[in-house]
Amino acid sequence: MKMQSKPGFTLMEVLMVVVLLGIFALIAVPRFANVKKLSYTTARELVGDLRNTRSLAxxxxxxxxxxxxxxxxxxxxYKIFDKDDNQIGDTQIIPDGVTCTATTDTFSFNYLGSCNNGSDDSITLVGESETYTVYITGITGRAYIQ
Known part of the structure; x- marks a missing residue:
């Protein structure tokens, strides 16, 4: 009696496809996760630079x-300047995929650390699926994310 072979995939071929799909998934998932964190990372960097500007003053x-x-x-x-309009440090780029709006475009800190003559301000950063707001308390100059 002669054995007839039926069309199909061998176990080895199926395992190779599963392994390749697993590798592609491991590469793709972190890239999508980073897009969601981009607005938060930008907010943290902005808060750090606001605090640095206050400390310099x-x-x-x-x-x-x-x-x-x-x-x-x-x-x-955004850029940091001294009172004579000399730039301090490098220009910081807000990444593509993050939209930035604010109540004002200048956050000035005096020698006591107060910001914008005591008025409270905010900067909103909108990413693909998340929104973060950086608040600056005018009287103290405190910057924080909410």
Whole structure:
């Protein structure tokens, strides 16, 4: 009696496909997770730079400010300046995929650490699926995420 072979896949072929799909999944999942965290990471960096600007003003005894650009928004970058409009550090880019809006485009800290003559302000960062707001308490200059 002659054995007839039926069309189909061998166990080895099926296992190879499963392994390849697993590898592709391991590569793709972290990329999607990073997109969701982008707005939070940007908010944390912005808070750090606001705190740094405040510290510079207190430590040097002269005003420093953080400016969102371009004026009027939506903002794509920001810079830190001293009172003589000299840029401190590098220009910080707000990444693609994050939309930035704010109540004002300039956050000026005086030698006591107060911001914008005591008025409270906020910066909103909207990512693909998350929104974070950075609040700046005017009287104390405190910056935090909510």
């Amino acid at each position: 207190i430590n040097t005894g002269v005003s420093h400010y953080l400016k969102l650009l371009p004026s009027g928004g939506p903002y794509t970058e």
